[in-house]
Amino acid sequence: MPLVEVSHLVKQFTRGAGLFQSGTTVAAVDDVSFAIEEGETFGLVGESGSGKTTTGRCMLRLVEPTAGEVRFRGENVLAFTRARMRQARREMQIVFQDPYSSLNPRMRARQIVEEPLIIHRIGRRAERRARVAELFDLVGLNAAHLERYPHQFSGGQRQRIGLARAVALNPSFLILDEPVSALDVSVQAQVVNLLMDLQQRLKLTYLFIAHDLRLVEHICSRIAVMYLGKIVEMGPTASLFAAPQHPYTRALLSAIPVPDPDAPRQRIVLDPASVNREASLREISTGHFAAV
Amino acid sequence: MSADPLLRVDRLTTVFDTPRGALPAVDDVTFEIRPGETLGLVGESGSGKSVTALSIMRLVQPPGRIASGRVLFKGRDLLTLGERDMQRVRGAEIALIFQEPMTALNPVFRIGDQIAETLVVHGRAGKRDARAKAIDLLRSVRIPDPESRVADYPHQLSGGMRQRVMIALALSCQPSLVIADEPTTALDVTIQAEILDLLREMKSALRLSLLLITHDLGVVAETADRVAVMYAGRIVETGPVRAIFRDPGHPYTRGLLASMPGGRPGERLRAIEGTVPLIGELPPGCAFTPRCPSRFEPCPTAPPPDYPVGVGHEAKCYLHDPAFAGRPSAVGGPSSALRAERDAAR
Numbered sequence: 001m002p003l004v005e006v007s008h009l010v011k012q013f014t015r016g017a018g019l020f021q022s023g024t025t026v027a028a029v030d031d032v033s034f035a036i037e038e039g040e041t042f043g044l045v046g047e048s049g050s051g052k053t054t055t056g057r058c059m060l061r062l063v064e065p066t067a068g069e070v071r072f073r074g075e076n077v078l079a080f081t082r083a084r085m086r087q088a089r090r091e092m093q094i095v096f097q098d099p100y101s102s103l104n105p106r107m108r109a110r111q112i113v114e115e116p117l118i119i120h121r122i123g124r125r126a127e128r129r130a131r132v133a134e135l136f137d138l139v140g141l142n143a144a145h146l147e148r149y150p151h152q153f154s155g156g157q158r159q160r161i162g163l164a165r166a167v168a169l170n171p172s173f174l175i176l177d178e179p180v181s182a183l184d185v186s187v188q189a190q191v192v193n194l195l196m197d198l199q200q201r202l203k204l205t206y207l208f209i210a211h212d213l214r215l216v217e218h219i220c221s222r223i224a225v226m227y228l229g230k231i232v233e234m235g236p237t238a239s240l241f242a243a244p245q246h247p248y249t250r251a252l253l254s255a256i257p258v259p260d261p262d263a264p265r266q267r268i269v270l271d272p273a274s275v276n277r278e279a280s281l282r283e284i285s286t287g288h289f290a291a292v
Numbered sequence: 293m294s295a296d297p298l299l300r301v302d303r304l305t306t307v308f309d310t311p312r313g314a315l316p317a318v319d320d321v322t323f324e325i326r327p328g329e330t331l332g333l334v335g336e337s338g339s340g341k342s343v344t345a346l347s348i349m350r351l352v353q354p355p356g357r358i359a360s361g362r363v364l365f366k367g368r369d370l371l372t373l374g375e376r377d378m379q380r381v382r383g384a385e386i387a388l389i390f391q392e393p394m395t396a397l398n399p400v401f402r403i404g405d406q407i408a409e410t411l412v413v414h415g416r417a418g419k420r421d422a423r424a425k426a427i428d429l430l431r432s433v434r435i436p437d438p439e440s441r442v443a444d445y446p447h448q449l450s451g452g453m454r455q456r457v458m459i460a461l462a463l464s465c466q467p468s469l470v471i472a473d474e475p476t477t478a479l480d481v482t483i484q485a486e487i488l489d490l491l492r493e494m495k496s497a498l499r500l501s502l503l504l505i506t507h508d509l510g511v512v513a514e515t516a517d518r519v520a521v522m523y524a525g526r527i528v529e530t531g532p533v534r535a536i537f538r539d540p541g542h543p544y545t546r547g548l549l550a551s552m553p554g555g556r557p558g559e560r561l562r563a564i565e566g567t568v569p570l571i572g573e574l575p576p577g578c579a580f581t582p583r584c585p586s587r588f589e590p591c592p593t594a595p596p597p598d599y600p601v602g603v604g605h606e607a608k609c610y611l612h613d614p615a616f617a618g619r620p621s622a623v624g625g626p627s628s629a630l631r632a633e634r635d636a637a638r
Contacts (some may be wrong), residue, residue, distance in 0.1 A: 047480035154567040184336040185507050186544075186583075189551035189563035196560065211481060214510075218553035218561070237557065255485035257510025259552055261533045265514065267485055 001074055002035035003205050004059070004173060009033070009068035011054050028054045029065070030229035038172075041199065041206040043220030043237070045213060045252075050226040052209050056175045059207070060092055061085060072173070090120060093166040097178035099158030103150040109136075110146040113164045120169060135164040138201075140194060156187035160194065167202060177209045192219065213256050217241055222287075225249050231281065235288030245290035247274045296367070297324035298501045299348070299469055304361035306340075306347045308571070309354075315571045317343040317356065319525035325469065330495060330502040332516030332533070334509065334548075336568055340525040341505045345471045348503075349388055350378055365469070384414045387462035391474035393454040396461075397446040403457050404430075404442030407464055414465045429460040433490060452483035456490065463494060470495075471503045476511065488515055509548060513537055518604070521545050524569055524579035526595070531605030541599075541607030544580045578608065586611055 009032045017023030029051045036042040046052045058065040061077065070077040072092060080088055096102040103112055110132050117128045136143050139160040150158055159179060166174060179195065180188040196219060198204060210216050216223060217237055224234040225248065233246040244250045251270035258265075281289040304321045307314035318340045325331045335341040346352045348363050350370060363370040370381060382388075390396045398406060407429055408422035417425045423442065430438035433456040446454055455475060462470055472491065476484035492515060495502050504515055512519055512533065519536040521529040521544065529542040540546045547564040555561075566583040575581055577592040584591065590610045599612035610616055 047482065156567055184568055185509075186336055186548060186551065186564040187567060189553075189561035190565070192553070193560050193563055196558070213481070214553045218555075218557055218559075251482055255482045257481075257484070257488075257508060257514050259509040259513045259537065259549065259554075261513045261537050263513070267489065269486070270482060 003038040003073065004036040004207070005069075005071040006035070006055070006059065007033045007069045007071070009055065009058055009070065010066045011051075011058050011063060012066045027229050029058060032068075032226070032229075032231055034224050034231065034234060036173075036205060036207060038205055039199075039203060040222065041208055041220045043216040043223040044207060044209045044226060045211060045216055045223060046226035047211060047252075049228075051229040052226050053177055055226070056094065056177055056207060056209050060089065060094055060175065062094070086120075090169040091171050092173045092175070093169070093171045094175040094177060095159075095162050095166045095179050098182045099155055099162055100150075100182070102162060103158055105150050108147050108149055109141070109153070109161050112150070112161055113168055116165060116168045122169070131168070132164075135168055138167070138198070139164045154187070155183045156191055159183060159191050163194065163198065167198065167204075170202070172203070173205045173207070175207045175209065178211070179208075180215070181210070181212060188215075195219070213253065225252065227275070228277075230277075230291065232275075233288075233290040234281065235284075235290075239285060239288045243285075243288075245284050245288075245292050247271070247292075249290075296326075297364075298327045298329075298366065299503075300324040300362075300364040301344070301348065302362040302364060304344070304347055304363065305359045306343050306352055306356060307359045308356045310572070312572060314359065316359075316525050317571055318347060321361070321522075321525075321527050323520050323527060323530060325501045325503060327468070327501055328495075328499050329518065330504055330516045332512035332519045333503060333505045333522060334507065334512055334519060335505075335522035336507055338524075338568055338570070339522040340571075341522050342473055344522070345388065345473050345503065345505055348471065349382055349386060351382075351388075380414075383410065383467070384465040385467050386469045386471065387465070387467040389455075389458050389462050389470060389472040389475050391477050393451070393458040394446060396458060397454065399446055402443050402445055403449070407457075407461055410461060410464050416465050425464075426460075429464055430457070432463070433457070433460045433494075435460075450483075451479055452487065455479065455483075455487050459487075459490060459494065463498065466498065467500070469501045469503065471505070473505045474507070475504070477506070477508070484511075491515070509537075509552065521548075524574055525571060526579065526608065528580065528609070529601075529605075529607040531602065531607075535602050535605045539602065539605075541601035541605065541612060542580075542609050543584045543586045543611070545607075547583075547585075578610075588616070590616065 009029055011029040012025045012027050014023045015026050032055055044052045054063060057063040059070050077088060113132045113135055114128050117123060133143050141160050180191050183191060208220055220237050223237050223240050224231045227248040233249045244253050248270055250268045254266060254268040279291040281291050284290050301321060301323050304318055305316055306318040307316050321344060333341050347358050352358060404423060404426045407426040411417035411422045411425055412419060427438045427442050430441060435441050435453060435456050476487050506512060516533045519533050520527045523544050529545050540549060550562040551564055553561060564583055569579060577594055578596050581587050581591040596608045596610050598606040598608055601607045601612055
């Protein structure tokens with residue numbers, strides 16, 4: 001059984017609705033299905049507006065989906081009561097892109113990491129303090145900086161604080177929404193390494209939402225490509241990069257700037273007319289699906 | 293290309309006045325751009341690359357100010373021009389393209405009117421033919437259906453189309469130098485590719501020189517002829533694009549290239565340790581010293597000068613100082629450190 005299974009997920013937003021008009025409905029997420037196996041890093045890629053972030057948020061019910069199912073260890077998360085959902089969030093956590101806006105500026109680093117423990121009534125004060133120190137060590141932060149405020153940390157360190165908070169409750173599943181794209185180039189690799197270390201040490205399963213395809217290729221075992229709310233291609237990373245099938249995937253892969261001045265450049269420009277919006281995913285090779 | 297440089301930035305220092313004193317955001321920076329050349333200026337946030345661009349245009353706002361140096365454009369020092377003359381240079385001779393076109397375009401005017409106004413102000417068109425010229429410009433940056441798009445407001449366009457309008461606006465007065473500051477950073481990767489193609493095309497069609505400021509080494513590899521790498525306000529390495537990527541001379545450049553994903557999937561990345569220093573908290577000597585895997589005795593003492601590394605290729609790193617070559621030291625001699633690092637990178 002997969003750890004997480006998303007089936008026919010739909011999220012519609014209404015646009016332009018006012019007092020006397022009903023507005024138009026836009027499907028940000030349009031019948032999306034995928035499954036993530038325990039211990040794997042599953043990549044969800046696509047450009048802005050493709051629906052990848054909304055998909056992630058729907059899975060934790062930070063945004064309520066319009067239809068579909070999200071099964072976690074076989075149970076439908078979307079049918080959970082508030083109390084059951086709160087419990088489920090111990091197992092499923094999210095790390096946001098921007099470590100500048102996602103940490104409360106008025107709380108000390110220690111409080112930020114300790115807060116989930118307090119909310120879930122875990123441990124006494126002394127135990128919680130010990131756990132926070134342990135978490136600081138786990139993500140490579142200096143315990144001497146526990147009482148500092150977020151603005152006193154660099155971007156990379158702030159993302160470490162975000163990670164310490166996310167793993168405080170021993171979750172099994174983490175949604176990483178563009179976790180390094182706001183960071184300086186020279187510190188991105190540190191945080192990527194930390195993510196890979198944490199996954200091994202804590203037996204984590206990742207949904208990695210990103211637009212940086214080089215990074216996705218490096219750390220994900222499988223990838224789904226989203227385009228205008230739909231998954232247009234999904235498969236093992238190596239297979240998808242070696243033999244992209246969907247015209248959008250081909251255009252996307254050919255657009256990655258390669259850090260090699262001698263790399264051959266063959267730009268494939270997407271012709272929107274070549275995309276069959278009605279096509280459903282079919283298996284091209286083992287585990288590799290494309291909507292063509 | 294042995295022609296005189298179009299632009300020569302000579303020992304430019306731009307400081308920010310703070311209660312703690314004048315902090316150098318751009319520290320003794322020298323580089324040049326030849327006619328028709330694309331120079332990629334690479335650096336992370338806070339490295340001083342945008343302040344360098346603003347200094348060239350004399351658009352640095354207080355508490356920032358240009359403290360010393362020269363900006364020689366076609367042989368004239370822009371820093372000594374009167375404000376009127378400088379205004380004629382801006383736009384007409386040197387144009388600037390920003391990361392977020394929404395901040396550079398006026399939201400309450402139609403894009404055609406904004407282009408037409410620029411043309412009229414710089415005397416490139418009369419009031420009657422300005423609109424037709426604006427449409428031509430929109431067509432030249434391949435905006436579909438320019439006759440009707442000319443009447444659009446900026447918010448009616450997508451990010452990629454807005455950046456095309458910015459490019460049309462920048463090219464409207466036929467400048468000889470375009471400074472593009474992270475022109476594609478806010479765009480999706482497929483749109484980024486289109487805009488870079490367009491910039492390249494425009495550059496060769498109009499024989500422009502381009503100063504491309506970016507943090508993305510992939511963008512630089514695809515676009516630049518030469519590269520200057522900035523770290524903590526200083527240019528630490530300059531050279532032809534191939535030399536920079538094939539045989540980088542500064543440990544920072546090597547570290548950046550080595551840290552990019554691309555090796556075997558799932559392998560740990562070769563990260564640069566530590567964080568980018570803040571101006572005002574710079575270590576003495578080479579600012580990269582605390583993070584440098586090859587540091588040795590002279591590094592913390594004084595900022596290193598430029599050492600030749602190859603043809604037209606220089607690096608500010610004591611590893612290339614013949615005086616230290618082969619000399620053993622406590623942290624391993626420079627040559628052994630260099631060798632070890634090169635081996636590690638392979």
